[in-house]
Amino acid sequence: MTRVLGWLALLGLLAGLAAGFVVAPREVTQGNVQRIMYVHVPSVLVAYLAFAVVFVASIAYLARRLEAADRVAHASAEIGVLFNGITIVTGSIWGKPTWGTWWTWDARLTSVAILFVMYLGYLLLRGMIEDRERGARYAAVLGIVAALNIPLVHFSVLWWRTLHQPPSLLKAGPPTMSSAIVVPLLVNLAAYALLYAYFLAKRVRILRKEQEALA
Amino acid sequence: MPDHWGFVVSAYGLAAVGLFAYWRRLVRQERELDRK
Numbered sequence: 001m002t003r004v005l006g007w008l009a010l011l012g013l014l015a016g017l018a019a020g021f022v023v024a025p026r027e028v029t030q031g032n033v034q035r036i037m038y039v040h041v042p043s044v045l046v047a048y049l050a051f052a053v054v055f056v057a058s059i060a061y062l063a064r065r066l067e068a069a070d071r072v073a074h075a076s077a078e079i080g081v082l083f084n085g086i087t088i089v090t091g092s093i094w095g096k097p098t099w100g101t102w103w104t105w106d107a108r109l110t111s112v113a114i115l116f117v118m119y120l121g122y123l124l125l126r127g128m129i130e131d132r133e134r135g136a137r138y139a140a141v142l143g144i145v146a147a148l149n150i151p152l153v154h155f156s157v158l159w160w161r162t163l164h165q166p167p168s169l170l171k172a173g174p175p176t177m178s179s180a181i182v183v184p185l186l187v188n189l190a191a192y193a194l195l196y197a198y199f200l201a202k203r204v205r206i207l208r209k210e211q212e213a214l215a
Numbered sequence: 216m217p218d219h220w221g222f223v224v225s226a227y228g229l230a231a232v233g234l235f236a237y238w239r240r241l242v243r244q245e246r247e248l249d250r251k
Contacts, residue, residue, distance in 0.1 A: 032218035090226040097219040209248040
Protein backbone atom coordinates (compact mmCIF):
# COMPACT_ATOMS: atom_id res chain seq x y z
CA MET A 1 0.00 0.00 0.00
CA THR A 2 2.80 2.43 0.94
CA ARG A 3 4.62 1.59 -2.27
CA VAL A 4 1.47 2.28 -4.32
CA LEU A 5 1.09 5.64 -2.56
CA GLY A 6 4.71 6.43 -3.41
CA TRP A 7 4.24 5.71 -7.11
CA LEU A 8 0.97 7.64 -7.18
CA ALA A 9 2.70 10.61 -5.52
CA LEU A 10 5.53 10.48 -8.06
CA LEU A 11 3.08 10.35 -10.96
CA GLY A 12 1.13 13.18 -9.37
CA LEU A 13 4.27 15.31 -9.02
CA LEU A 14 5.16 14.74 -12.69
CA ALA A 15 1.59 15.62 -13.70
CA GLY A 16 1.83 18.68 -11.45
CA LEU A 17 5.05 19.81 -13.14
CA ALA A 18 3.43 19.40 -16.57
CA ALA A 19 0.33 21.25 -15.37
CA GLY A 20 2.37 24.08 -13.83
CA PHE A 21 4.81 24.55 -16.71
CA VAL A 22 2.92 23.43 -19.84
CA VAL A 23 -0.81 23.71 -19.19
CA ALA A 24 -0.84 26.82 -16.98
CA PRO A 25 -0.49 30.09 -18.89
CA ARG A 26 2.15 32.74 -18.29
CA GLU A 27 0.57 35.09 -15.75
CA VAL A 28 -0.05 38.56 -17.21
CA THR A 29 1.26 40.74 -14.35
CA GLN A 30 4.06 38.67 -12.80
CA GLY A 31 5.20 36.66 -15.80
CA ASN A 32 6.62 33.16 -15.41
CA VAL A 33 7.85 33.75 -11.87
CA GLN A 34 4.22 33.25 -10.77
CA ARG A 35 4.73 29.52 -11.51
CA ILE A 36 6.37 29.32 -8.08
CA MET A 37 2.80 29.39 -6.80
CA TYR A 38 2.32 25.76 -7.94
CA VAL A 39 4.85 24.62 -5.36
CA HIS A 40 4.35 27.32 -2.71
CA VAL A 41 0.56 27.10 -2.20
CA PRO A 42 0.30 23.26 -2.18
CA SER A 43 3.20 23.18 0.32
CA VAL A 44 1.48 25.46 2.79
CA LEU A 45 -1.88 23.69 2.43
CA VAL A 46 -0.25 20.32 3.05
CA ALA A 47 1.58 21.79 6.05
CA TYR A 48 -1.81 22.92 7.42
CA LEU A 49 -3.14 19.40 6.81
CA ALA A 50 -0.15 17.82 8.55
CA PHE A 51 -0.52 20.06 11.60
CA ALA A 52 -4.29 19.46 11.70
CA VAL A 53 -3.51 15.73 11.80
CA VAL A 54 -1.09 16.38 14.69
CA PHE A 55 -3.92 18.22 16.47
CA VAL A 56 -6.45 15.37 16.06
CA ALA A 57 -3.93 12.62 16.84
CA SER A 58 -2.74 14.52 19.94
CA ILE A 59 -6.31 14.73 21.25
CA ALA A 60 -6.76 11.01 20.53
CA TYR A 61 -3.54 10.23 22.39
CA LEU A 62 -4.48 12.28 25.45
CA ALA A 63 -8.01 10.82 25.51
CA ARG A 64 -7.14 7.17 24.94
CA ARG A 65 -3.35 6.87 25.36
CA LEU A 66 -3.16 5.21 21.95
CA GLU A 67 0.48 4.71 20.96
CA ALA A 68 -0.55 4.58 17.30
CA ALA A 69 -2.05 8.08 17.62
CA ASP A 70 1.20 9.33 19.13
CA ARG A 71 3.19 7.86 16.25
CA VAL A 72 0.88 9.55 13.73
CA ALA A 73 1.25 12.90 15.55
CA HIS A 74 5.04 12.58 15.66
CA ALA A 75 5.34 11.61 11.99
CA SER A 76 2.88 14.24 10.81
CA ALA A 77 4.65 17.02 12.73
CA GLU A 78 7.95 16.09 11.11
CA ILE A 79 6.44 16.12 7.61
CA GLY A 80 4.57 19.34 8.39
CA VAL A 81 7.84 21.02 9.32
CA LEU A 82 9.31 19.87 6.00
CA PHE A 83 6.42 21.33 3.97
CA ASN A 84 6.32 24.46 6.12
CA GLY A 85 10.05 24.93 5.46
CA ILE A 86 9.48 24.54 1.71
CA THR A 87 6.68 27.12 1.95
CA ILE A 88 8.98 29.65 3.60
CA VAL A 89 11.88 29.08 1.21
CA THR A 90 9.78 29.17 -1.98
CA GLY A 91 7.80 32.15 -0.68
CA SER A 92 11.01 34.03 0.02
CA ILE A 93 12.33 33.26 -3.48
CA TRP A 94 9.02 34.41 -4.98
CA GLY A 95 9.03 37.53 -2.81
CA LYS A 96 12.36 38.88 -4.06
CA PRO A 97 11.36 39.56 -7.71
CA THR A 98 7.74 40.49 -6.92
CA TRP A 99 8.02 42.47 -3.66
CA GLY A 100 11.67 43.45 -3.94
CA THR A 101 12.63 41.72 -0.69
CA TRP A 102 13.46 38.18 0.46
CA TRP A 103 11.70 38.70 3.77
CA THR A 104 9.60 41.21 5.64
CA TRP A 105 8.08 40.98 9.11
CA ASP A 106 4.48 41.30 7.99
CA ALA A 107 1.63 39.37 9.63
CA ARG A 108 1.55 36.39 7.24
CA LEU A 109 5.28 35.84 7.04
CA THR A 110 5.79 36.31 10.76
CA SER A 111 2.92 33.99 11.75
CA VAL A 112 4.08 31.27 9.35
CA ALA A 113 7.62 31.57 10.76
CA ILE A 114 6.19 31.21 14.29
CA LEU A 115 4.26 28.12 13.14
CA PHE A 116 7.49 26.62 11.81
CA VAL A 117 9.39 27.35 15.03
CA MET A 118 6.57 25.94 17.20
CA TYR A 119 6.59 22.57 15.42
CA LEU A 120 10.37 22.54 15.35
CA GLY A 121 10.10 23.00 19.12
CA TYR A 122 7.59 20.15 19.19
CA LEU A 123 10.13 17.83 17.55
CA LEU A 124 12.93 19.03 19.82
CA LEU A 125 10.74 18.44 22.86
CA ARG A 126 10.10 14.88 21.75
CA GLY A 127 13.81 14.30 21.33
CA MET A 128 14.72 15.82 24.70
CA ILE A 129 12.54 13.73 27.03
CA GLU A 130 13.82 10.21 27.59
CA ASP A 131 10.65 8.83 29.21
CA ARG A 132 8.61 8.02 26.10
CA GLU A 133 5.19 8.22 27.75
CA ARG A 134 5.95 11.59 29.35
CA GLY A 135 7.46 12.93 26.11
CA ALA A 136 4.36 11.84 24.18
CA ARG A 137 2.08 13.52 26.74
CA TYR A 138 3.95 16.86 26.70
CA ALA A 139 4.19 16.74 22.90
CA ALA A 140 0.45 16.09 22.61
CA VAL A 141 -0.28 19.22 24.67
CA LEU A 142 2.07 21.28 22.50
CA GLY A 143 0.57 19.70 19.35
CA ILE A 144 -2.86 20.97 20.39
CA VAL A 145 -1.69 24.45 21.42
CA ALA A 146 0.47 24.96 18.31
CA ALA A 147 -2.46 24.13 16.01
CA LEU A 148 -4.24 27.24 17.27
CA ASN A 149 -1.74 29.18 15.18
CA ILE A 150 -3.04 27.67 11.90
CA PRO A 151 -6.17 29.91 11.60
CA LEU A 152 -4.01 32.86 12.69
CA VAL A 153 -1.63 32.19 9.78
CA HIS A 154 -4.43 31.66 7.29
CA PHE A 155 -6.55 34.67 8.22
CA SER A 156 -3.62 37.01 8.96
CA VAL A 157 -3.88 38.36 5.40
CA LEU A 158 -7.51 39.31 6.04
CA TRP A 159 -7.21 40.52 9.63
CA TRP A 160 -4.15 42.74 9.15
CA ARG A 161 -2.70 44.84 6.38
CA THR A 162 0.05 42.72 4.85
CA LEU A 163 2.26 42.57 1.79
CA HIS A 164 1.07 39.02 1.15
CA GLN A 165 -1.88 38.44 -1.15
CA PRO A 166 -5.22 37.14 0.26
CA PRO A 167 -5.95 33.36 0.25
CA SER A 168 -6.07 31.81 -3.23
CA LEU A 169 -8.04 28.63 -2.54
CA LEU A 170 -9.30 28.30 1.05
CA LYS A 171 -11.76 31.16 1.04
CA ALA A 172 -15.47 31.82 0.83
CA GLY A 173 -16.98 32.17 -2.63
CA PRO A 174 -15.76 31.09 -6.06
CA PRO A 175 -12.04 31.34 -6.93
CA THR A 176 -10.96 34.73 -8.20
CA MET A 177 -8.33 33.10 -10.42
CA SER A 178 -8.90 31.73 -13.90
CA SER A 179 -9.59 27.99 -14.16
CA ALA A 180 -6.43 27.76 -16.30
CA ILE A 181 -4.53 28.55 -13.09
CA VAL A 182 -6.82 26.88 -10.53
CA VAL A 183 -6.78 23.45 -12.23
CA PRO A 184 -2.95 23.12 -12.32
CA LEU A 185 -2.91 24.34 -8.72
CA LEU A 186 -5.38 21.60 -7.71
CA VAL A 187 -3.36 18.96 -9.59
CA ASN A 188 -0.28 20.00 -7.63
CA LEU A 189 -2.25 20.06 -4.39
CA ALA A 190 -3.43 16.49 -4.98
CA ALA A 191 0.14 15.40 -5.75
CA TYR A 192 1.50 17.01 -2.58
CA ALA A 193 -1.31 15.47 -0.52
CA LEU A 194 -0.40 12.03 -1.94
CA LEU A 195 3.24 12.66 -1.12
CA TYR A 196 2.26 13.62 2.42
CA ALA A 197 0.23 10.39 2.78
CA TYR A 198 3.20 8.36 1.47
CA PHE A 199 5.69 10.02 3.83
CA LEU A 200 3.26 9.64 6.73
CA ALA A 201 2.72 5.91 6.13
CA LYS A 202 6.47 5.34 5.82
CA ARG A 203 7.44 7.43 8.86
CA VAL A 204 4.75 5.86 11.07
CA ARG A 205 6.01 2.39 10.11
CA ILE A 206 9.59 3.40 10.96
CA LEU A 207 8.50 4.74 14.36
CA ARG A 208 6.64 1.49 15.08
CA LYS A 209 9.69 -0.57 14.15
CA GLU A 210 11.91 1.65 16.33
CA GLN A 211 9.59 1.16 19.30
CA GLU A 212 9.43 -2.59 18.73
CA ALA A 213 13.22 -2.72 18.59
CA LEU A 214 13.46 -0.88 21.92
CA ALA A 215 10.79 -2.98 23.67
CA MET B 216 7.69 42.13 -15.74
CA PRO B 217 10.73 39.97 -16.62
CA ASP B 218 10.27 36.24 -16.19
CA HIS B 219 12.97 35.61 -13.55
CA TRP B 220 13.46 31.98 -14.58
CA GLY B 221 16.40 31.76 -12.18
CA PHE B 222 14.04 32.31 -9.25
CA VAL B 223 11.59 29.72 -10.60
CA VAL B 224 14.33 27.11 -11.04
CA SER B 225 15.74 27.89 -7.56
CA ALA B 226 12.34 27.50 -5.90
CA TYR B 227 11.53 24.21 -7.62
CA GLY B 228 15.10 22.97 -7.20
CA LEU B 229 15.26 23.65 -3.46
CA ALA B 230 11.81 22.09 -2.92
CA ALA B 231 12.92 19.00 -4.87
CA VAL B 232 16.15 18.76 -2.86
CA GLY B 233 14.23 19.00 0.45
CA LEU B 234 11.66 16.37 -0.53
CA PHE B 235 14.25 14.02 -2.03
CA ALA B 236 16.56 14.33 1.01
CA TYR B 237 13.67 13.53 3.37
CA TRP B 238 12.66 10.52 1.26
CA ARG B 239 16.28 9.25 1.24
CA ARG B 240 16.43 9.65 5.00
CA LEU B 241 13.26 7.58 5.45
CA VAL B 242 14.56 4.84 3.12
CA ARG B 243 17.89 4.73 4.97
CA GLN B 244 16.23 4.64 8.41
CA GLU B 245 13.95 1.78 7.39
CA ARG B 246 16.77 -0.20 5.82
CA GLU B 247 18.87 0.13 8.99
CA LEU B 248 15.97 -1.02 11.17
CA ASP B 249 15.34 -4.02 8.92
CA ARG B 250 19.00 -4.97 9.10
CA LYS B 251 18.98 -5.06 12.95
